Amino acid sequence: MSISPLMPVYPRCEVRPVRGEHCHLISEDGTRYLDFAAGIAVNLLGHSHLGLIGAIQQQAATLMHVSNLYGSPQQERLARRLVESTFADTVFFTNSGAEAVEAAIKTARAYHQAGGDPQRFELITFDQAFHGRTMATISASNQDKMHKGFVPLLPGFRYVEFDDLAAAEAAIGPQTAGFLVEPIQGEGGVRVASPAFLRGLRELADAHDLLLVLDEVQTGVARTGTLYAYEHYGIEPDILATAKGIGGGFPLGACLATEKAARGMTFGAHGSTYGGNPLAMAAGNAVLDAIADDDLLAEVRSNGERLRSRLEQFIGNYPELFEEVRGLGLMLGLRMKGEPRPFMQHLRDRHQLLTVAAGDRTLRLLPPLVIGEAEIDEFFERLSAAAADYRLPEPA
Ligand SMILES: *Cc1c(COP(=O)(O)O)cnc(C)c1O
Numbered sequence: 001m002s003i004s005p006l007m008p009v010y011p012r013c014e015v016r017p018v019r020g021e022h023c024h025l026i027s028e029d030g031t032r033y034l035d036f037a038a039g040i041a042v043n044l045l046g047h048s049h050l051g052l053i054g055a056i057q058q059q060a061a062t063l064m065h066v067s068n069l070y071g072s073p074q075q076e077r078l079a080r081r082l083v084e085s086t087f088a089d090t091v092f093f094t095n096s097g098a099e100a101v102e103a104a105i106k107t108a109r110a111y112h113q114a115g116g117d118p119q120r121f122e123l124i125t126f127d128q129a130f131h132g133r134t135m136a137t138i139s140a141s142n143q144d145k146m147h148k149g150f151v152p153l154l155p156g157f158r159y160v161e162f163d164d165l166a167a168a169e170a171a172i173g174p175q176t177a178g179f180l181v182e183p184i185q186g187e188g189g190v191r192v193a194s195p196a197f198l199r200g201l202r203e204l205a206d207a208h209d210l211l212l213v214l215d216e217v218q219t220g221v222a223r224t225g226t227l228y229a230y231e232h233y234g235i236e237p238d239i240l241a242t243a244k245g246i247g248g249g250f251p252l253g254a255c256l257a258t259e260k261a262a263r264g265m266t267f268g269a270h271g272s273t274y275g276g277n278p279l280a281m282a283a284g285n286a287v288l289d290a291i292a293d294d295d296l297l298a299e300v301r302s303n304g305e306r307l308r309s310r311l312e313q314f315i316g317n318y319p320e321l322f323e324e325v326r327g328l329g330l331m332l333g334l335r336m337k338g339e340p341r342p343f344m345q346h347l348r349d350r351h352q353l354l355t356v357a358a359g360d361r362t363l364r365l366l367p368p369l370v371i372g373e374a375e376i377d378e379f380f381e382r383l384s385a386a387a388a389d390y391r392l393p394e395p396a
Pocket of ligand 1: 096097098099101130131132133182186187215216217218243244
């Protein structure tokens with residue numbers, strides 16, 4: 001047998017974290033890394049947040065799991081808080097981002113089927129989107145590398161260019177159910193949708209009775225400096241998928257919808273064994289407490305701006321390496337002149353700074369939202385040292 005016990009679908013690196021302290025990870029061999037990846041936008045309170053730990057410990061000792069066949073005061077509380085602070089009227093809890101997007105896709109289809117329009121099942125989605133790894137969510141993305149080996153895809157998705165409103169409008173037909181879009185593409189390369197694009201999609205949706213479905217799995221939960229990124233655009237979606245940061249590291253996602261958009265989601269329409277379990281709800285409530293209590297949103301905005309302006313200055317010193325700074329709040333991207341992976345590895349292996357590579361030649365910076373001056377200074381020390389001793393890979 002030559003296959004590893006762990007199915008080899010991830011190209012895992014040598015770093016083997018076993019402990020986390022605030023914004024640092026400590027590996028098996030004791031090396032300390034500054035974590036500007038945060039589990040890919042997940043550990044938004046860092047790694048040892050006492051409020052989050054305490055909430056999970058206490059709930060674990062009280063009640064970990066019950067079936068959704070029973071009433072859930074824990075889910076009702078978190079759902080009410082999400083409804084009160086967003087566009088939504090109703091919430092379905094999931095265990096992951098892909099499941100939240102799946103629930104969003106089903107909600108959009110069911111809206112039209114409940115309205116007597118079963119032919120309207122197609123979602124218009126966008127070039128370089130990432131929505132997860134289930135069959136429906138890979139089908140929603142035009143990235144061939146995620147399709148290889150898994151065809152046939154699920155029908156009902158039509159891809160057009162990201163941030164191209166005219167292309168989106170031209171793609172609308174009698175089968176269109178709505179748009180599914182990330183306000184800022186994460187895995188696609190921290191590509192920020194223009195205000196004209198998202199507002200235009202909202203107007204098209206209103207004009208044609210289509211649903212605007214936002215995938216805020218990465219942009220959500222204060223990452224960009226507002227609770228959800230749509231707030232920057234002055235629009236509201238009909239349906240929204242959230243996950244990653246919402247559990248602060250505990251698996252949790254949710255599909256949020258308006259009452260109107262959820263009209264097809266009636267008794268028996270959808271379900272999940274684990275979705276909304278009390279342990280996940282405790283984590284979600286603790287994350288929302290932290291965001292509310294610490295005035296974290298204002299800090300994310302000011303630290304995001306500080307990081308961004310220092311990055312813009314910094315890249316001017318290395319025009320052969322970097323092209324542009326992108327993003328919003330603490331979801332930032334450094335667009336590079338070449339492939340970002342070798343530099344990401346250099347940062348990690350030589351300078352103990354963790355970042356995430358993304359599409360469109362972009363290095364993602366997704367620090368915990370609780371970073372302060374000290375972590376920003378440490379970040380620039382490590383980044384400067386790395387840029388100074390980096391040798392560009394030989395052209396192949
Ligand atoms: C990570 C991500 C997903 C998938 O989330 P999982 O929890 O990995 O299933 C979906 N959409 C976006 C925008 C993401 O960043």
